[in-house]
Amino acid sequence: MSALRLPYPEICELECKACGRCVAACPKGVLRLSEGFNPRGYHYAEYGGEGCIGCGRCFYTCPEPYTLRIHLPARDKAAKKAEA
Ligand code: SF4
């Protein structure tokens, strides 16, 4: 399956305060705190690059507005028709 059709988190490095809640909440263990710092001096959260299932737990647990969002692939037409 194309990587473009898989869910993935997008993290705004600048806004992350490194609280680690998303890392703890992720059931797949695909988030971590970076070794590097963001411009505000925090070890921002980052995605390992694969394994996200799009559950949204990281999004709902992040206390910082506009810091974390999840991209979900659009369902294809056949799947939508089957559900109709
Ligand atoms: S959406 Fe779920 S699986 Fe994906 S990074 Fe967030 S908590 Fe982990």
Ligand code: SF4
């Ligand atoms: S929950 Fe939000 S602020 Fe906390 S480490 Fe994750 S992305 Fe950063």
